[in-house]
Amino acid sequence: MLHSKLTAIVLATLALALPQIASATTISISPQACRLASLSDPYNEYGSSGGFSDGKFWNNSGVTAWAMCPVATIDGNYYHVVGTSSTTAGCYLKATTTTGGVTTLVFGSRSGNAVYFTSYLSAATYNNVIACVIPAGTAVWGMMNY
Amino acid sequence: MRPLTVIVTVLASTSAVALGGYWLGQARPARGTVVPAAPASAAATDESDDGAKVAETMAQLNRRLAALEIKQVVAKPTAAEAAVPQRGPQQPMDLAALKQKELERAALIDAALKTEARDNVWAPSTEGQLQTAVASAVKEAGAQFSVKTVKCLTSICEMVLSASTPEQLRGTDAALAPRITGMGSLDIAPPETAADGSATVTYRLFRQGYPRPDQDT
Numbered sequence: 001m002l003h004s005k006l007t008a009i010v011l012a013t014l015a016l017a018l019p020q021i022a023s024a025t026t027i028s029i030s031p032q033a034c035r036l037a038s039l040s041d042p043y044n045e046y047g048s049s050g051g052f053s054d055g056k057f058w059n060n061s062g063v064t065a066w067a068m069c070p071v072a073t074i075d076g077n078y079y080h081v082v083g084t085s086s087t088t089a090g091c092y093l094k095a096t097t098t099t100g101g102v103t104t105l106v107f108g109s110r111s112g113n114a115v116y117f118t119s120y121l122s123a124a125t126y127n128n129v130i131a132c133v134i135p136a137g138t139a140v141w142g143m144m145n146y
Numbered sequence: 147m148r149p150l151t152v153i154v155t156v157l158a159s160t161s162a163v164a165l166g167g168y169w170l171g172q173a174r175p176a177r178g179t180v181v182p183a184a185p186a187s188a189a190a191t192d193e194s195d196d197g198a199k200v201a202e203t204m205a206q207l208n209r210r211l212a213a214l215e216i217k218q219v220v221a222k223p224t225a226a227e228a229a230v231p232q233r234g235p236q237q238p239m240d241l242a243a244l245k246q247k248e249l250e251r252a253a254l255i256d257a258a259l260k261t262e263a264r265d266n267v268w269a270p271s272t273e274g275q276l277q278t279a280v281a282s283a284v285k286e287a288g289a290q291f292s293v294k295t296v297k298c299l300t301s302i303c304e305m306v307l308s309a310s311t312p313e314q315l316r317g318t319d320a321a322l323a324p325r326i327t328g329m330g331s332l333d334i335a336p337p338e339t340a341a342d343g344s345a346t347v348t349y350r351l352f353r354q355g356y357p358r359p360d361q362d363t
Contacts, residue, residue, distance in 0.1 A: 039287070039320075040287045040288055040321070041317060041320075042317050042320040043316065043317060066320065090323070090324050092319075092323050094319070097244070097248065098244070099241055099244050099245055099248065100336065101245070101248045101335075101336065102248060102251075102252070102333045102334065102335055102336075103319070103333070103334045104331060104332070104333050104334075105319055105323055105331060105332050105333075105334070106330070106331045107323075107326075107329055107330055107331060107332075107354070119331075120358070120361050125244050125247075131320070131323075133324055
Protein backbone atom coordinates (compact mmCIF):
# COMPACT_ATOMS: atom_id res chain seq x y z
CA MET A 1 0.00 0.00 0.00
CA LEU A 2 2.78 2.38 0.98
CA HIS A 3 4.64 1.61 -2.22
CA SER A 4 1.64 2.19 -4.43
CA LYS A 5 1.11 5.57 -2.79
CA LEU A 6 4.72 6.51 -3.28
CA THR A 7 4.54 5.44 -6.90
CA ALA A 8 1.40 7.48 -7.42
CA ILE A 9 3.01 10.55 -5.88
CA VAL A 10 6.12 10.16 -8.02
CA LEU A 11 4.14 9.76 -11.23
CA ALA A 12 1.79 12.62 -10.46
CA THR A 13 4.67 14.94 -9.55
CA LEU A 14 6.54 14.05 -12.72
CA ALA A 15 3.42 14.65 -14.79
CA LEU A 16 3.07 18.12 -13.27
CA ALA A 17 6.73 19.01 -13.39
CA LEU A 18 7.91 17.94 -16.80
CA PRO A 19 5.86 20.34 -18.97
CA GLN A 20 6.89 23.24 -16.78
CA ILE A 21 10.56 22.34 -16.75
CA ALA A 22 10.48 22.33 -20.53
CA SER A 23 8.98 25.82 -20.70
CA ALA A 24 10.76 29.18 -20.77
CA THR A 25 12.09 30.91 -17.69
CA THR A 26 10.01 33.42 -15.77
CA ILE A 27 11.39 35.80 -13.19
CA SER A 28 9.29 37.00 -10.28
CA ILE A 29 10.51 40.34 -8.99
CA SER A 30 9.78 41.43 -5.45
CA PRO A 31 8.35 44.95 -5.11
CA GLN A 32 10.62 45.39 -2.10
CA ALA A 33 13.09 46.95 -4.53
CA CYS A 34 10.63 49.71 -5.51
CA ARG A 35 11.14 53.37 -4.66
CA LEU A 36 8.56 56.12 -4.29
CA ALA A 37 9.22 59.42 -6.05
CA SER A 38 7.59 62.78 -6.58
CA LEU A 39 5.15 62.93 -9.46
CA SER A 40 6.59 66.22 -10.70
CA ASP A 41 10.22 65.28 -10.06
CA PRO A 42 10.91 61.55 -10.28
CA TYR A 43 14.48 62.17 -9.11
CA ASN A 44 13.11 63.32 -5.76
CA GLU A 45 12.49 60.15 -3.74
CA TYR A 46 10.04 60.10 -0.86
CA GLY A 47 12.08 57.58 1.09
CA SER A 48 10.10 56.07 3.93
CA SER A 49 6.75 57.10 2.42
CA GLY A 50 7.01 54.04 0.23
CA GLY A 51 6.31 50.96 2.28
CA PHE A 52 6.70 47.26 1.62
CA SER A 53 4.26 45.00 3.36
CA ASP A 54 2.18 41.97 2.58
CA GLY A 55 4.22 41.39 -0.58
CA LYS A 56 3.22 44.78 -1.98
CA PHE A 57 4.81 48.20 -2.31
CA TRP A 58 2.50 50.88 -0.96
CA ASN A 59 2.26 54.60 -1.56
CA ASN A 60 1.96 55.99 1.96
CA SER A 61 2.92 59.53 0.99
CA GLY A 62 -0.62 60.88 1.01
CA VAL A 63 -0.36 62.09 -2.57
CA THR A 64 -0.20 60.47 -6.00
CA ALA A 65 3.39 59.47 -6.73
CA TRP A 66 5.66 57.41 -8.94
CA ALA A 67 6.47 53.88 -7.91
CA MET A 68 9.76 53.04 -9.58
CA CYS A 69 10.62 49.37 -9.60
CA PRO A 70 13.84 48.03 -11.09
CA VAL A 71 13.17 44.77 -12.89
CA ALA A 72 15.63 42.09 -13.83
CA THR A 73 15.18 40.82 -17.35
CA ILE A 74 16.33 37.68 -19.08
CA ASP A 75 17.46 37.72 -22.69
CA GLY A 76 14.65 36.45 -24.85
CA ASN A 77 11.94 37.29 -22.31
CA TYR A 78 10.11 40.12 -24.01
CA TYR A 79 7.14 40.44 -21.68
CA HIS A 80 6.64 42.09 -18.30
CA VAL A 81 3.62 42.39 -16.07
CA VAL A 82 2.88 44.37 -12.91
CA GLY A 83 -0.13 44.31 -10.59
CA THR A 84 -1.67 47.53 -9.27
CA SER A 85 -4.42 47.91 -6.69
CA SER A 86 -5.60 51.00 -8.51
CA THR A 87 -7.23 50.15 -11.80
CA THR A 88 -6.44 53.60 -13.16
CA ALA A 89 -2.71 53.77 -12.47
CA GLY A 90 -0.64 54.38 -15.59
CA CYS A 91 2.43 52.18 -15.89
CA TYR A 92 5.45 52.30 -18.17
CA LEU A 93 8.47 50.14 -18.83
CA LYS A 94 11.50 52.37 -19.05
CA ALA A 95 14.53 50.84 -20.72
CA THR A 96 17.82 52.69 -20.49
CA THR A 97 20.72 51.58 -22.61
CA THR A 98 23.92 50.59 -20.91
CA THR A 99 25.73 52.66 -23.52
CA GLY A 100 24.05 55.88 -22.44
CA GLY A 101 22.20 56.20 -25.71
CA VAL A 102 18.49 56.22 -26.42
CA THR A 103 15.99 55.63 -23.60
CA THR A 104 12.87 53.73 -24.57
CA LEU A 105 9.54 54.02 -22.82
CA VAL A 106 6.97 51.29 -23.45
CA PHE A 107 3.36 52.11 -22.63
CA GLY A 108 1.60 49.42 -20.62
CA SER A 109 -1.64 47.77 -21.60
CA ARG A 110 -4.04 47.37 -18.71
CA SER A 111 -6.37 44.46 -18.08
CA GLY A 112 -8.08 44.74 -14.71
CA ASN A 113 -5.44 45.02 -12.02
CA ALA A 114 -2.59 43.92 -14.29
CA VAL A 115 -0.57 46.01 -16.70
CA TYR A 116 1.30 44.20 -19.47
CA PHE A 117 4.33 45.31 -21.45
CA THR A 118 5.71 43.92 -24.66
CA SER A 119 9.25 44.93 -25.48
CA TYR A 120 11.35 43.82 -28.40
CA LEU A 121 14.56 45.06 -26.79
CA SER A 122 17.43 42.77 -25.97
CA ALA A 123 17.55 42.56 -22.19
CA ALA A 124 21.33 42.45 -21.91
CA THR A 125 21.70 45.94 -23.33
CA TYR A 126 19.10 47.65 -21.16
CA ASN A 127 18.42 48.50 -17.55
CA ASN A 128 14.69 48.18 -17.09
CA VAL A 129 12.42 49.94 -14.62
CA ILE A 130 8.66 49.61 -14.31
CA ALA A 131 7.27 53.00 -13.33
CA CYS A 132 3.67 53.45 -12.22
CA VAL A 133 1.76 56.57 -11.23
CA ILE A 134 -0.11 55.33 -8.18
CA PRO A 135 -2.63 57.20 -6.05
CA ALA A 136 -2.09 57.52 -2.30
CA GLY A 137 -2.95 54.37 -0.43
CA THR A 138 -2.54 52.06 -3.39
CA ALA A 139 0.16 49.52 -4.18
CA VAL A 140 2.07 47.66 -6.86
CA TRP A 141 3.15 44.04 -6.73
CA GLY A 142 3.62 40.84 -8.67
CA MET A 143 6.14 41.98 -11.26
CA MET A 144 7.31 39.30 -13.63
CA ASN A 145 9.47 38.98 -16.71
CA TYR A 146 8.57 36.08 -18.97
CA MET B 147 19.91 -4.72 1.94
CA ARG B 148 16.54 -6.29 1.56
CA PRO B 149 14.88 -5.85 -1.80
CA LEU B 150 11.95 -4.04 -0.19
CA THR B 151 14.32 -1.52 1.37
CA VAL B 152 16.01 -0.98 -1.98
CA ILE B 153 12.67 -0.34 -3.70
CA VAL B 154 11.56 2.11 -1.05
CA THR B 155 14.90 3.90 -1.20
CA VAL B 156 14.73 4.17 -4.99
CA LEU B 157 11.17 5.47 -4.86
CA ALA B 158 12.07 8.02 -2.21
CA SER B 159 15.07 9.23 -4.22
CA THR B 160 12.97 9.51 -7.36
CA SER B 161 10.37 11.47 -5.44
CA ALA B 162 13.01 13.88 -4.22
CA VAL B 163 14.27 14.44 -7.77
CA ALA B 164 10.75 14.84 -9.10
CA LEU B 165 9.81 17.31 -6.39
CA GLY B 166 12.96 19.29 -7.12
CA GLY B 167 12.03 19.32 -10.78
CA TYR B 168 8.52 20.37 -9.93
CA TRP B 169 9.82 23.22 -7.81
CA LEU B 170 11.98 24.42 -10.68
CA GLY B 171 9.03 24.14 -13.01
CA GLN B 172 6.78 26.13 -10.71
CA ALA B 173 9.37 28.92 -10.68
CA ARG B 174 9.32 28.93 -14.47
CA PRO B 175 5.79 28.98 -15.85
CA ALA B 176 5.11 28.42 -19.52
CA ARG B 177 6.13 31.22 -21.89
CA GLY B 178 3.27 33.41 -22.89
CA THR B 179 1.25 32.66 -19.84
CA VAL B 180 0.72 35.44 -17.35
CA VAL B 181 0.55 34.38 -13.78
CA PRO B 182 0.50 36.53 -10.67
CA ALA B 183 3.46 36.47 -8.33
CA ALA B 184 1.17 35.23 -5.63
CA PRO B 185 1.63 31.59 -4.74
CA ALA B 186 0.31 29.06 -7.16
CA SER B 187 -2.98 27.72 -6.02
CA ALA B 188 -3.27 24.11 -4.98
CA ALA B 189 -2.44 22.21 -8.09
CA ALA B 190 -4.57 19.77 -9.87
CA THR B 191 -4.77 16.43 -8.20
CA ASP B 192 -4.40 12.99 -9.59
CA GLU B 193 -7.49 11.06 -8.74
CA SER B 194 -6.67 7.97 -10.69
CA ASP B 195 -4.74 5.92 -8.13
CA ASP B 196 -5.40 6.27 -4.50
CA GLY B 197 -8.03 8.87 -4.98
CA ALA B 198 -8.65 11.44 -2.38
CA LYS B 199 -5.65 10.60 -0.18
CA VAL B 200 -3.16 11.07 -2.98
CA ALA B 201 -4.92 14.24 -4.05
CA GLU B 202 -4.75 15.57 -0.52
CA THR B 203 -1.07 14.68 -0.26
CA MET B 204 -0.37 16.45 -3.53
CA ALA B 205 -2.26 19.54 -2.42
CA GLN B 206 -0.27 19.64 0.81
CA LEU B 207 2.98 19.31 -1.10
CA ASN B 208 1.98 22.09 -3.46
CA ARG B 209 1.03 24.38 -0.62
CA ARG B 210 4.41 23.80 0.96
CA LEU B 211 6.14 24.42 -2.35
CA ALA B 212 4.18 27.63 -2.89
CA ALA B 213 5.14 28.81 0.57
CA LEU B 214 8.78 28.12 -0.23
CA GLU B 215 8.46 30.04 -3.50
CA ILE B 216 7.05 33.07 -1.74
CA LYS B 217 9.80 32.89 0.87
CA GLN B 218 12.36 32.78 -1.89
CA VAL B 219 10.86 35.72 -3.79
CA VAL B 220 10.53 37.85 -0.69
CA ALA B 221 13.96 36.92 0.56
CA LYS B 222 15.72 38.00 -2.63
CA PRO B 223 14.49 41.49 -3.45
CA THR B 224 17.91 42.96 -3.13
CA ALA B 225 19.27 40.39 -5.53
CA ALA B 226 16.62 41.33 -8.08
CA GLU B 227 17.34 44.98 -7.53
CA ALA B 228 21.06 44.50 -7.75
CA ALA B 229 20.73 42.49 -10.92
CA VAL B 230 19.85 45.58 -12.90
CA PRO B 231 22.83 47.82 -12.21
CA GLN B 232 25.21 44.90 -11.99
CA ARG B 233 24.25 43.32 -15.27
CA GLY B 234 26.90 45.23 -17.16
CA PRO B 235 29.90 44.13 -15.14
CA GLN B 236 28.56 40.59 -14.79
CA GLN B 237 28.09 40.19 -18.51
CA PRO B 238 30.79 42.12 -20.31
CA MET B 239 29.39 43.32 -23.58
CA ASP B 240 30.92 44.57 -26.76
CA LEU B 241 30.08 48.26 -26.46
CA ALA B 242 31.11 48.91 -30.04
CA ALA B 243 28.70 46.23 -31.24
CA LEU B 244 25.92 47.64 -29.08
CA LYS B 245 26.46 51.14 -30.36
CA GLN B 246 26.51 49.80 -33.90
CA LYS B 247 23.18 48.12 -33.29
CA GLU B 248 21.76 51.35 -31.89
CA LEU B 249 22.95 53.19 -34.98
CA GLU B 250 21.27 50.62 -37.21
CA ARG B 251 18.03 51.01 -35.32
CA ALA B 252 18.26 54.79 -35.50
CA ALA B 253 18.89 54.56 -39.24
CA LEU B 254 15.74 52.51 -39.75
CA ILE B 255 13.72 55.08 -37.81
CA ASP B 256 15.36 57.92 -39.76
CA ALA B 257 14.41 56.17 -42.99
CA ALA B 258 10.80 55.80 -41.86
CA LEU B 259 10.67 59.49 -40.99
CA LYS B 260 11.85 60.33 -44.50
CA THR B 261 9.77 57.90 -46.51
CA GLU B 262 6.58 57.14 -44.63
CA ALA B 263 3.39 58.65 -45.97
CA ARG B 264 1.37 61.03 -43.81
CA ASP B 265 -1.97 59.91 -42.44
CA ASN B 266 -3.90 63.11 -42.93
CA VAL B 267 -6.40 62.25 -40.24
CA TRP B 268 -4.21 60.81 -37.50
CA ALA B 269 -1.11 62.98 -37.99
CA PRO B 270 -2.56 66.46 -37.42
CA SER B 271 -4.70 65.41 -34.50
CA THR B 272 -1.75 63.62 -32.88
CA GLU B 273 0.51 66.62 -33.38
CA GLY B 274 -2.12 68.70 -31.60
CA GLN B 275 -2.39 66.14 -28.84
CA LEU B 276 1.38 66.22 -28.28
CA GLN B 277 1.35 70.03 -28.14
CA THR B 278 -1.43 69.82 -25.60
CA ALA B 279 0.49 67.26 -23.54
CA VAL B 280 3.49 69.57 -23.29
CA ALA B 281 1.31 72.57 -22.48
CA SER B 282 -0.36 70.56 -19.73
CA ALA B 283 3.01 69.50 -18.31
CA VAL B 284 4.09 73.14 -18.22
CA LYS B 285 0.87 74.34 -16.63
CA GLU B 286 0.18 71.55 -14.18
CA ALA B 287 3.58 70.05 -13.40
CA GLY B 288 5.80 73.09 -13.69
CA ALA B 289 7.73 71.76 -16.66
CA GLN B 290 10.16 74.26 -18.15
CA PHE B 291 10.40 73.11 -21.73
CA SER B 292 8.48 73.74 -24.90
CA VAL B 293 7.85 72.13 -28.26
CA LYS B 294 10.37 73.22 -30.85
CA THR B 295 9.08 71.03 -33.67
CA VAL B 296 6.59 68.19 -33.99
CA LYS B 297 5.86 66.07 -37.03
CA CYS B 298 3.69 62.99 -37.34
CA LEU B 299 3.31 60.65 -40.31
CA THR B 300 1.36 57.36 -40.17
CA SER B 301 3.04 55.23 -37.53
CA ILE B 302 5.64 57.57 -36.12
CA CYS B 303 6.06 61.08 -34.76
CA GLU B 304 9.14 63.12 -34.07
CA MET B 305 9.01 65.86 -31.48
CA VAL B 306 11.89 68.12 -30.43
CA LEU B 307 11.65 69.78 -27.04
CA SER B 308 13.75 72.77 -26.11
CA ALA B 309 14.72 74.43 -22.86
CA SER B 310 17.05 77.14 -21.58
CA THR B 311 19.29 74.64 -19.81
CA PRO B 312 19.88 70.87 -20.02
CA GLU B 313 18.66 70.50 -16.42
CA GLN B 314 15.21 71.68 -17.46
CA LEU B 315 14.98 68.67 -19.75
CA ARG B 316 15.55 66.24 -16.92
CA GLY B 317 12.56 63.98 -16.35
CA THR B 318 10.62 65.04 -19.43
CA ASP B 319 9.40 61.47 -19.82
CA ALA B 320 7.85 61.45 -16.36
CA ALA B 321 6.05 64.70 -17.10
CA LEU B 322 4.85 63.66 -20.54
CA ALA B 323 4.18 59.92 -20.43
CA PRO B 324 0.97 60.17 -18.39
CA ARG B 325 -0.26 62.88 -20.77
CA ILE B 326 0.40 61.05 -24.04
CA THR B 327 -2.13 58.60 -25.46
CA GLY B 328 -2.31 56.36 -28.49
CA MET B 329 1.36 55.43 -28.54
CA GLY B 330 2.90 52.00 -28.05
CA SER B 331 6.36 53.25 -27.14
CA LEU B 332 8.68 56.19 -27.47
CA ASP B 333 12.41 56.76 -27.74
CA ILE B 334 14.22 59.65 -26.10
CA ALA B 335 17.61 60.64 -27.41
CA PRO B 336 20.24 62.06 -25.06
CA PRO B 337 19.85 65.86 -24.70
CA GLU B 338 21.98 68.08 -26.90
CA THR B 339 23.39 71.34 -25.59
CA ALA B 340 24.00 74.31 -27.86
CA ALA B 341 26.83 76.81 -27.57
CA ASP B 342 24.53 79.30 -25.82
CA GLY B 343 23.71 76.75 -23.11
CA SER B 344 20.20 75.97 -24.34
CA ALA B 345 19.29 72.35 -24.85
CA THR B 346 17.05 70.15 -26.94
CA VAL B 347 15.85 66.58 -26.67
CA THR B 348 14.34 64.55 -29.47
CA TYR B 349 11.39 62.23 -28.92
CA ARG B 350 10.38 59.61 -31.43
CA LEU B 351 6.95 58.23 -30.72
CA PHE B 352 5.55 55.02 -32.18
CA ARG B 353 1.85 54.64 -32.80
CA GLN B 354 0.04 51.94 -30.86
CA GLY B 355 -0.87 48.93 -32.98
CA TYR B 356 1.78 49.61 -35.62
CA PRO B 357 5.16 47.85 -35.78
CA ARG B 358 8.18 49.99 -35.01
CA PRO B 359 10.53 50.49 -37.97
CA ASP B 360 13.35 48.91 -35.93
CA GLN B 361 11.28 46.11 -34.48
CA ASP B 362 13.09 43.24 -36.18
CA THR B 363 16.62 44.42 -35.50
